[in-house]
Amino acid sequence: MKFDYLLLERLRYAENIVFFTGAGASTESGIPTFRNADNAFWVDFDLETYATIAGFNAEPEKVLNWYALRRQQIQSLHPNPTHHVIAAWQAKAPNVTVITQNIDGFHQRAGSKQVIELHGNINDHKCVKNNHKADLPIDAGQELPRCCLCDSLIRPDVIWFNEALPEEAFGQAEVTSFDCDVFVSIGCSMEVYPAASLPISAARCGAYLVQINPMSTDLDNLSDYNLVGKSGEILPKLWEAVWGESFRSAT
Numbered sequence: 001m002k003f004d005y006l007l008l009e010r011l012r013y014a015e016n017i018v019f020f021t022g023a024g025a026s027t028e029s030g031i032p033t034f035r036n037a038d039n040a041f042w043v044d045f046d047l048e049t050y051a052t053i054a055g056f057n058a059e060p061e062k063v064l065n066w067y068a069l070r071r072q073q074i075q076s077l078h079p080n081p082t083h084h085v086i087a088a089w090q091a092k093a094p095n096v097t098v099i100t101q102n103i104d105g106f107h108q109r110a111g112s113k114q115v116i117e118l119h120g121n122i123n124d125h126k127c128v129k130n131n132h133k134a135d136l137p138i139d140a141g142q143e144l145p146r147c148c149l150c151d152s153l154i155r156p157d158v159i160w161f162n163e164a165l166p167e168e169a170f171g172q173a174e175v176t177s178f179d180c181d182v183f184v185s186i187g188c189s190m191e192v193y194p195a196a197s198l199p200i201s202a203a204r205c206g207a208y209l210v211q212i213n214p215m216s217t218d219l220d221n222l223s224d225y226n227l228v229g230k231s232g233e234i235l236p237k238l239w240e241a242v243w244g245e246s247f248r249s250a251t
């Protein structure tokens with residue numbers, strides 16, 4: 001794969017880089033996107049039941065069991081070269097921030113340190129009433145887990161449909177995107193807002209915008225450089241071209 005000289009220079013000498021990841025970044029780990037209908041991972045994924053507060057209030061036990069199963073599945077899977085190359089980039093270059101829409105925690109498992117999670121993390125929990133951070137009891141027996149501070153039910157700390165993004169995380173993501181000189185959007189369909197506003201804002205603020213995606217998105221025309229293909233295959237090659245060393249030897 002051949003890359004433009006300008007792309008390589010921009011990446012090599014960037015002072016602030018953002019890697020922005022969507023569900024596509026984790027497909028090569030075995031977690032398909034929601035939009036990929038013919039997969040077993042999200043089978044039974046009914047948005048109203050599993051991704052709204054009304055669904056949780058109606059059937060909390062069913063929702064908690066469904067998330068417990070997804071957590072187990074994710075635990076048995078592993079970060080892929082996309083996550084590993086990004087973690088290595090953070091160790092190599094001065095200011096590299098990861099902003100993710102994913103809830104799987106793979107960036108951290110690959111060794112990334114600064115990760116802004118816009119949609120929460122499937123391993124975290126909070127109470128429904130006051131958003132108190134909470135741990136799931138190891139053995140709650142038949143009881144539904146409740147917050148030890150306010151006694152309300154405990155739910156997964158992920159963003160559900162019609163819920164606002166965590167203010168602090170989104171604020172940090174905006175500031176970092178406005179200030180970066182290179183913004184790399186990976187595996188994002190650009191259909192989920194407000195997260196999808198970040199690459200657009202970054203470009204408007206003057207960042208060099210790179211997109212990695214096998215499919216076309218609304219970012220195609222705005223991007224300075226479109227890398228068409230799977231990120232787990234493209235990123236190790238991009239690393240080699242930018243840093244002049246094989247990816248394996250750098251990790």
Ligand code: NAD
Binds near residue numbers: 034119213214229
């Ligand atoms: P999305 O809107 O982020 O779209 C996925 C994009 O990834 C598509 O444009 C697709 O072309 C691209 N893609 C597919 N395979 C790729 C690859 N190998 N390399 C690079 N790009 C690839 O995803 P969605 O499924 O519509 O998700 C909506 C919301 O749900 C988002 O918040 C998403 O992050 C979240 N979600 C998270 C996970 C996870 O935590 N792993 C999985 C599914 C969905």
